[in-house]
Amino acid sequence: MKAIIPAAGLGTRFLPETKTIPKELLPVINKPVLQYVVEEANAAPGVSSSVIVNSPNKPLIEEYFLRDVELESTLKERGKDQLAELIQYVGDIKLSFIYQHAPLGLGHAVYTASSVTNNEPFYVLLADVIVPDHSILPKLYEVSQVHNNCSVIAVIKVSNDEISRFGIVGGTFAEKLNAQGKLEARPSLYTKGEEYEVGSVWKLDTMVEKPTKEDAPSNLAIFGRYLLSPRVMDILSHTQKGAGGEIQLTDALIELLEDEEMYALVIDPHEGYDTGTVANLIAANVSMAKRDPQLFASLTEQLKSQE
Ligand code: G1P
Numbered sequence: 334m335k336a337i338i339p340a341a342g343l344g345t346r347f348l349p350e351t352k353t354i355p356k357e358l359l360p361v362i363n364k365p366v367l368q369y370v371v372e373e374a375n376a377a378p379g380v381s382s383s384v385i386v387n388s389p390n391k392p393l394i395e396e397y398f399l400r401d402v403e404l405e406s407t408l409k410e411r412g413k414d415q416l417a418e419l420i421q422y423v424g425d426i427k428l429s430f431i432y433q434h435a436p437l438g439l440g441h442a443v444y445t446a447s448s449v450t451n452n453e454p455f456y457v458l459l460a461d462v463i464v465p466d467h468s469i470l471p472k473l474y475e476v477s478q479v480h481n482n483c484s485v486i487a488v489i490k491v492s493n494d495e496i497s498r499f500g501i502v503g504g505t506f507a508e509k510l511n512a513q514g515k516l517e518a519r520p521s522l523y524t525k526g527e528e529y530e531v532g533s534v535w536k537l538d539t540m541v542e543k544p545t546k547e548d549a550p551s552n553l554a555i556f557g558r559y560l561l562s563p564r565v566m567d568i569l570s571h572t573q574k575g576a577g578g579e580i581q582l583t584d585a586l587i588e589l590l591e592d593e594e595m596y597a598l599v600i601d602p603h604e605g606y607d608t609g610t611v612a613n614l615i616a617a618n619v620s621m622a623k624r625d626p627q628l629f630a631s632l633t634e635q636l637k638s639q640e
Contacts, residue, residue: 334379334380334381334453334454334455334456335380335381335382335383335384335446335449335450335451335453335455335456336374336375336377336380336382336383336384336455336456336457336458337383337384337386337442337443337446337450337455337456337457337458338367338370338371338374338383338384338385338386338457338458338459338460339386339433339439339442339443339457339459339460340355340357340367340385340386340387340388340391340394340460341386341387341388341391341432341433341436341442342356342388342436343436344356344357346609346610346611347359347611347614353393354393355391355393355394357370357391357394357460358393358394358397359608359614360618361463361606361608361614361617361618361621362618362621362622362625362628365397366460366461366463366608366614367385367394367397367460368397368423368426369463369464369465370458370460370462370463371383371385371398371426371428372426372467373458373463373464373465373467373470374456374458374470375426375427375428376467376470377456377467377470377471377474378470378471378474379454379474380456382427382428382429383427383428383429384428384429384430384431384446384449385428385429385430385431386431386432386433386442386443386445386446387430387431387432387433388432388433388434388436389432389434394430395430397423398423398424398426398428399424400421400424400425401420401424404417404420405417405420405421408420429449431445431446431448431449432445433445437574437579437580438574438575438577438579438580438581438582439459439579439580439581439582440569440572440579440580440581440582440583440584440585441569441579441580443457443565443566443569443582444566444569444570444572444580447566447569447570450563450566452563452566453563454477454482454484454560454561454562454563455560455561455563456470456473456558456559456560456561457558457559457561457582458470458557458558458559459557459558461557461607461608461609462556462557462558462605462606462607462608462609463605463606463608463617464558464604464605465606465621465624466604468604469487469556469558469600469604469605470558470560471514472487472510472514472598472600473485473486473487473558473559473560473598474560475510475514475515475516476508476510476516476534476596476598477560477596479516480594480596481594482562483562483593483594483595483596484559484560484561484562484565484586484589484593484595484596485559485560485595485596485597485598486502486555486556486558486559486560486586486595486596486597486598487555487556487557487558487559487597487598487600488502488535488553488554488555488556488597488598488599488600489553489554489556489599489600489601489602490529490552490553490554490599490602491552491553491554492552493546493552494546495554496544496545496546496549496552496554497543497544497545497546498543498554499543499554499555500540500541500542500543500554500555500581500582500583501540501541501544501549501550501551501552501553501554501555502535502537502539502540502550502551502553502554502555502597503537503538503539503540503541503549503550503551503553504535504536504537504538504539504550504551504597505535505536505538506519506523506527506528506533506534506535507519507534507535507536507596508533508534509532509533509534510532510533510534510598511532512532516534519533519534529552529553529599530599531599531600531601532598532599533598533599534596534597534598534599535551535553535596535597535599536594536595536596537590537595537596537597538590539587539590540555540583540586540587540590541583541587542575542576542581542583542584543576543577553597553599555583555597556600556602556605557605558600558605559582561586562589562593564589564592564593565582565585565586565589568585568588568589569582569585572584572585572588606620606621619632
């Protein structure tokens with residue numbers, strides 16, 4: 334089973350930096366955003382390897398993941414064995430590349446990888462979000478397993494003002510994923526709002542890409558982690574341009590709902606960090622720095638000294 338990671342976007346929000354450095358290679362602490370995403374993908378249940386959908390204009394991405402034997406031996410000569418191992422590890426990460434030759438949308442990017450998914454279910458991970466604890470994909474897998482390998486997508490609760498930035502799902506609150514990661518039936522009596530709590534699982538019947546708040550079927554937004562059935566690739570082969578003039582993955586999923594069951598799992602937005610805007614990338618760096626007491630102490634000290 335493959336994990337598809339679309340990474341062919343222009344990165345306009347980070348220009349002029351992204352004139353040469355792809356946004357997927359921008360760092361969170363000392364590691365490119367994309368490395369976090371590939372590591373998460375490769376650790377997911379059932380994954381044999383990750384496939385990055387790249388643009389031919391971003392060769393630095395491929396270069397980053399190549400072995401650099403010269404650098405490794407220089408580091409070793411200088412007694413920096415740990416760094417040499419780190420560099421070797423990056424070059425050994427299991428992944429392959431496929432090229433999207435025109436920026437025609439997320440659905441088109443995913444379809445570009447159809448030649449390697451072998452008619453099996455596949456994950457899609459949007460590279461804007463990092464999930465350092467790798468906690469989301471195993472939960473999608475559990476829900477999918479219980480429901481005959483159906484498609485499952487991660488969703489978060491958003492406010493009315495945020496709705497138009499996302500794909501929004503609609504359906505009924507069906508089950509709950511408990512703290513042990515096992516599915517339980519939805520309580521027959523539940524308090525209003527419980528359907529939006531972390532762990533709630535919805536059986537979907539509709540989906541809209543970037544709706545107005547009036548047209549949104551719920552406040553549940555697609556988060557950027559999907560486990561999809563192979564039928565999605567068949568559908569993408571004929572999906573037409575939709576919102577924003579792009580071939581939308583959401584539109585293929587709407588068509589999938591006519592043939593197959595699909596579920597959405599409400600996740601805690603704090604399980605991931607969005608890195609898709611300048612402010613969010615800085616915030617993600619600060620949040621990740623907090624996990625390293627020494628680094629965070631040094632950062633806090635420097636910020637205080639600037640006050
Ligand atoms: C994409 C998806 C959208 C999803 C969003 C999550 O949109 O099309 O359904 O909610 O990612 O970040 P994009 O942000 O690429 O416009």
